[in-house]
Amino acid sequence: MPTQELPKQYRPGEHESRIWERWLASGAFHADPSRVLGGQAAPYAILIPPPNVTDRLHLGHALNNTLQDILARRARMQGFETLWMPGTDHAGIATQAVVEKRVYAEEKKRRGDFTRDAFVARIQAFKDEYEAVITGQLQKMGCSCDWERQRFTMDDQCAKAVREAFFRLFRDGLIYRGKRLVNWDPALQTAVADDECFDEEVDSFFYYLRYPLVHKGGEKPQSVDDAVPVTWNELARRGYPGAEHQPGETQAWVTVATTRPETYLGDVAVAINPHDPRAAALRGLHVELPLVGRVIPILEDSYVVLPEAMARTDEEKNDPKAKFATGFLKVTPAHDQNDYEIGQRHKAEIEGAGHAVLINVMAPDASISDNHGWTDVNDAKIFVGLTREDARAKVVAEFKSRGWLEAQRPYRHSIKHSDRTKAVVEPYLSDQWYVRVTDPRLAQAANRALHDKDLAFHPDRYAKTFEQWHENIRDWCISRQLWWGHRIPVWSSSAFFSESLELQLDQWKSESKIDFGIVDRLGGQFATHMSATTSVCVRPGNDDVEKRLVEMGFTQDPDVLDTWFSSALWPLSTLGWPGDTPELAAFNPTSTLCTAREIITLWVSRMVMFNRYLHGEGQGHGPVPFRDVFIHAVIQDGQGQKMSKSLGNGVDPLDIIASHGADAMRFTLCHMTTQTQDVRMPVDLVCPHTDDTFTPKYITTKDGYVVQAPIQESPRDKSKKMVTVYGVASGETKATPDMPLAKNTSAKFDLGRNFANKLWNAARFAMGILANAAGDAPAVIDPRELSLPDRWMLSRLHDAVTSADQALKSFEFSVYAQVVYDILWRDFCDWYLEAIKPSVAADPRQQRVLAAVLDAILRLLHPIMPFVTESIYEQVRSLPRAQIRGLTLREPGRDGLLCTAGWPLCDASLANADAAAEFERVRGLVTAIREVRATQNVHAKRLVTLHVPAARMDALLAHESLVAGLCQLGQVTTQRADGVSATFTFEAAEFGLSNLADAVDAGAEVERLTRQIEDLDKAIKTLGGRLSNESYVAKAPPKLVQETKDQLAKAMAEREAAAAALGRLAPSK
RNA sequence: GGGCGGGUAGCUCAACCGGCUAGAGCGCUCGCCUUACACGCGAGAGGUUCGGGGUUCGAAUCCCCGCCUGCCCA
Known part of the structure; x- marks a missing residue:
């Protein structure tokens, strides 16, 4: 596409789906364990924290997954065989509750009106719907997951892992049955969850x-x-x-x-x-x-x-x-x-x-009873x-x-009270299943991972949270009185056993098909007498045994497992455990887990315990499931409230992608991810009638939360209405054709949008030059032969890559965003492109440097802004190239795609302190001249004359045209300015500018110089005060003292020059 | 109750081991539609670093006390 035809603005919607299709078609995100096992590549794996299928993703998820994608894409570019495992979580209580509410709202039917299987089928359908929504959201964000391997915590593979894990823990005496208080509805005689009460x-x-x-x-x-x-x-x-x-x-x-x-x-x-x-x-x-x-x-x-x-x-x-x-x-x-x-x-x-x-002292119907433990x-x-x-x-x-x-x-x-029956809920003791996580093979094994440095938290203060949790851990209640989840694989019978039945059970046990666990609180391991219960756990894949047990009068436990039980197996189940799969061998332990604070105890801990217990040599000595855990910030709404479904303040990432583009969203989120702070995200609404962006009206809920009012008016036409996410989530309103759901947006994302646009235009400009350029350049270019701007730019590139590497290594995502922002905008656009404008058309070597630097910047930016960089790369790739010594840009591995190209590698030889210092001088002079021009309101196009002190002329001569181009100089002369002119100081010498206009605004000059002198006086006072302090001179490092002396001398010289200039302008003062 | 954070420019956030005239983006002011970009360019204004004590030649940074605020666990 000829450059002229590229639009002036980057329009994400025109690129994102096309680029996504290219990525998918290339198979670039599909990991190949055989390359790891065959020694061709080192592994890098990330497990997605599986989102609940209960709801759409919000910006918190967008942040979480952006960070993972940045890590995954960079690792892929660095040559690691990279697996980012996607999937979703069945989220037992939450999902069942949502579906129950929905079914009641739509059909006025309750769970009890269905059979268990029929109701589970309804939840399954709901899950399919939301799993698709979530997958779509992640893909629209550009998440480079291995989509061919997508899992769900209740799919067959995960179910098998759950059954096997339960069996082994049961067999090893780590699962038992005990008593616990639950919310009990005495009318229905069933346990109810917290969110089923009011x-x-x-x-x-x-x-x-x-x-x-x-x-x-x-x-x-x-x-x-x-x-x-x-x-x-x-x-x-x-x-x-x-x-x-x-x-x-x-x-x-x-x-x-x-x-x-x-x-x-x-x-x-x-x-x-x-x-x-x-x-x-x-x-x-x-x-x-x-x-x-x-x-x-x-x-x-x-x-x-x-x-x-x-x-x-x-x-x-x-x-x-x-x-x-x-x-x-x-x-x-x-x-x-x-x-x-x-x-x-x-x-x-x-x-x-x-x-x-x-x-x-109570029976299940809450009457006083002496039959239940009294x-x-x-x-x-x-x-x-x-x-x-x-x-x-x-x-x-x-x-x-x-x-x-x-x-x-x-x-x-x-x-x-119970939602259903309005009965007062009774805290009631009931039988529950527990995992004995207090066993040293579980909790202690998890902490040992920390002490042995097999596991690290970032920021590391979170290690303490993890450690203290395990030190004070209590046994984990894993049963839930729900229908949606993994059914507990235990069959029980209180019947008196015949000898043949006992023989049959023993036979199965010897074949490792079943095992007996701790039976009940009476503690009998074997129950061959009347009052006790025999419970057996059946290993997965023994359907015949299950069938026979039922025939013998056994019944399966009606409860399901806590959702976290299956999530805890995620590092194993997704990779094929208990099978002996190549995925498991290649990618467990995985590399990095990205998650939020509250998940440390709920999920991270349990994955560590289970992985160490079940995998490898096991029994607490197995491998950790991941080596690094990065804990990121929580995104709050504009009021500082956490985003949540119930509050209806969650912002859909697709809304932001619609208003700003996926890259803009990603960049901004990454930019906000500092090490300590949670981040606030004030949002606006986009009117669906007019597309206007406006600040919504807020209301305070009876619980004291500040939320968007359910119904809002269009800012331009008050008669047009719309509903908000809160309105829908709270059930107060519904979206209709007349009153559609308003999308959210936030000015916060302008940062990323503007940045993507800047990149787009910088590339557009560079392509314009390079597409029309002619002339031969050597195939290999030595940076030492290059002009000052080229050497400086390469040196800056080296610094940026080094800083980005360091930042990502230590999970400092905002630093990475900052570094790429500065290298592109401040260095490449503001200075480098401006500096080479006059020369690049005629300088083939400079053209090669420009192409290489642009390419390197695209690579550096790709993990954070994959779509726009890939779009631009489609064209940059075909430019004539030369090898710049010290800069390695490995060619794409697949289909010419940037996402498979090499991460930029900069040799230390590219760092050039001399070029940096020299360019810094140029910059200082240019800035000083621009300041005078601004003060004097010199028109941007007017060429002015620079008067240089004779003694400084030699130093300047080398860069005369560079400076001239950057601040519109016509002439440079050693003659004194006469007539209409202004003066400024640079490096303690007095320079002049003339031909500024027909008359100079003396008042503005006096003001500028006066302000400058005031600033210098302040500095002189500070520095002088420091030096007159004897203890400072005696005790501070000599280098620092010398620095202070130099600064003071310079400030005094500058002040003298400025004062002289002022004196000439206004001799009376 | 235990643990972990935060309080810096109007707003949102930086500032590595204590050492640059405490920085950036947005917003604001002034001037520019300068043929890459007005989602832009150039130049500016704006801070008693929550309060009080201490350590130090030197504190936003370390210590103590207090106030405000967020989160996790119980």
């Missing part, structure tokens, strides 16, 4: 219950008779504040405050804050639960809220619970999440008192069988009648 304020009461104090009896404390009452007199002796005011010889008590008195049946302790003045006096004492007779310890735990009167700080005083608190908290671990944690923290003390930490019922049998509401009334009545109810105060608070 909070609602209800009017209720705080009840104040008195528990009598006792000394625990002998070795069998559960025997009520052994407990000895504690009297107020005794408490007074122990220093209990206020005890002396109580009737001395009667039994003392403590008062707990609770909103749920019926749960007292399951209390296992009473807790007090260690800072409570009463704590010391109570140490070692117990209380006896009324009617139940259970003797339970008094614990000290700082979770307990101090009553208002004892609060030590305003913060404590302002705790809303402080008004109601007594300082004593009943601890019911089986019926309250916070109490559960207190129970875990004080396990030993509670068990030391002779009973379990978890005492469940044994010491005693006189409390009067409550058994009551509903939780009736039980509450009766507990209160019983306490009251015995004088144990101290008070009852109205209290309004919010309570969790």
Whole structure:
């Protein structure tokens, strides 16, 4: 295409899809493990953090994937066999919830109206839809993934890995069944997820219950008779504040405050804050639960809220619970999440008192029951069988009648309810599966990777997050009461086994088809007696065994695995594990993982543990899944709120690609990725009716978030409306033909758009020169033979490549963006192109340098702006070339594509300090002349005359035409300017400019010179002050002192020259 | 409660080991449609580096105290 026909602006939409097709057709992104295994290339692999199929990607994902693509493309150009593995995550809870909502909204049907298989099919269809959307988004962004290898965490290959991993962990005793509190809907008798609940304020009461104090009896404390009452007199002796005011010889008590008195049946302790003045006096004492007779310890735990009167700080005083608190908290671990944690923290003390930490006093329908873990019922049998509401009334009545109810105060608070049934959600103990990550082969193995330097975080402070997580890790609950996910591969039976059945199971076990795990909390490994359950895990690929088990009366666990279980296997499953595949051999361990902070514990940690446990020699000694983990910033909206689906403030990358282009988006995102800061992204809307960009109206949600109002008016025509992403996401509005969805945009991306455009035009200009140029140049050019601008440009190129290499090596993405910005715009466009304009048409060698430098810059920019660079490269490639000694530009490997060309390599010989210094002088002089021209309003085209002090003429002569071209000089002379002229100082000498105009604005000159003198005076004062400080001269490094002296001398000389010029202009001053 | 960040120009962010008159982009002011680019060119204005103490010849940078703010884990 002739250059003249290239449009003046780079229009991304005209290039992106064509370039994408060329890339795909070339197979450039497809990795070949055999090249690694055959030793022809070193591997470089990145695993995509698989996005949830729940929703479209937003700008946070765009950032995440841009960074990965930059790393992948550069590695590919550097000659690594590069695999960027793409895929998506099934995101169990989130996806199922989204589909349930959608199905209800559209068909008014609930999950229970479908069979499990039918409903899973609906989710599957939803997943297919969003997987396609996400893939499209990534491809539009230019992501150079190996698309032929795309995976999904629930596809067959990943499912096999999940089954095998579960089997091995189960077999090795690292998976067990245990109890945990879940949100329980007693009406449906099922667990519900957090996002299936809503909070609602209800009017209720705080009840104040008195528990009598006792000394625990002998070795069998559960025997009520052994407990000895504690009297107020005794408490007074122990220093209990206020005890002396109580009737001395009667039994003392403590008062707990609770909103749920019926749960007292399951209390296992009473807790007090260690800072409570009463704590010391109570140490070692117990209380006896009324009617139940259970003797339970008094614990000290700082979770307990101090009553208002004892609060030590305003913060404590302002705790809303402080008004109601007594300082004593009943601890019911089986019926309250916070109490559960207190129970875990004080396990030993509670068990030391002779009973379990978890005492469940309810049946699944939330009625009081002694069949689900409660044994010491005693006189409390009067409550058994009551509903939780009736039980509450009766507990209160019983306490009251015995004088144990101290008070009852109205209290309004919010309570969790089930979406479906509106029933109050009950924290309820249920059976769950766990991975014993506390085993040293898992958690410790992960930390060892850090200490052995097999694994590194960037920035490295995140290593601490990783390390501390593993040090404090708790076993991982992996079961979820959902339908969407990997079904737990365990079949159980509580039946009595015949001998032949046992033989059959043993046979399968010996063939490694199944394994027995830890069966249940009773701990039986083998269950051949009635009360226990036998659970077997079936290895993948034994469908016949599964079938037979069902025939024998076994049923498969209905739960599915936590999504993170399959994500944790991502480095293995995507590469074909448990198969012995070339991909696995070539690319695991992978090279770099790019992700966000909160993922360190959720995902990074688990991948490290599983890879080390399951791969290679395994058992915690296997390889790490990746060597470097880069943690990048979080993109917030304009208000500093994190982008999220629920807030509806996520910006679709396709919107930005539409307004600015993919390259502009990528460049800007990369430019924002500094090491410490999260980034804010204020967005505007594009009116779908008029294409105007405008700032939307905002509203504050009831939760206090600031979001775009659901409906917006067109700025030019108020009658035209549109809806926002928030409006749709919140369900408040819907897009219609009259009211379409408005796209987002942000002026932030102008940076990248302008930069892409600058590159486009620089290339357009260079092509214009080079396409028409004639003349022969040597095939090999030695930089030493070149002109100053050429030598300088090559030296700058060397510096830029070195800096870019360093920046990317240390994952400093914004530095990389900065470096390429400066080399292209500041160096290549502002100075180099301007400098060679007069000479390049007639200088074939300079033409070769121009072509080579442009080519090198395209390569340097390709990872961050792949589309525009590839488009330009289509033409640059065909230019006549010469080898510039010291600069290596390897030819493309496939189809002439830049994405397969070599990363620029600059020999140290290209660095040229002399050329840099010399060019810097030219630049200084040019800038000084331009400043005078600007002050004097000299027209851009007017050629002015430069008057040079005779002593400086020789130095200048060599670069006269260069300077002349850069600031429109007509003549250069050693004669003094007479008549209409201006003066300026450069390198402490006085220069003149004439022929500026018909008259010189003396006032402007005086102002400029005066300002200059003021600046110099300031500098002289600073520098002089530094030198007059004896300690500075004595203690600072001599080099620095000398530097200061030189600077001072120069400033003083400049000041003198400027003052002289000023004196001539305005002798009176 | 534990851990990790941030507070620098009107805005968004830089500033390596403590050392350049604290930089860049946007915005602003002035002049230019200078045949690559007005998504541009040239020239400018703009900062008590959150507050207070300390260490040092020298502090945006290190230490202590305080204030504000974000995130992760519990």
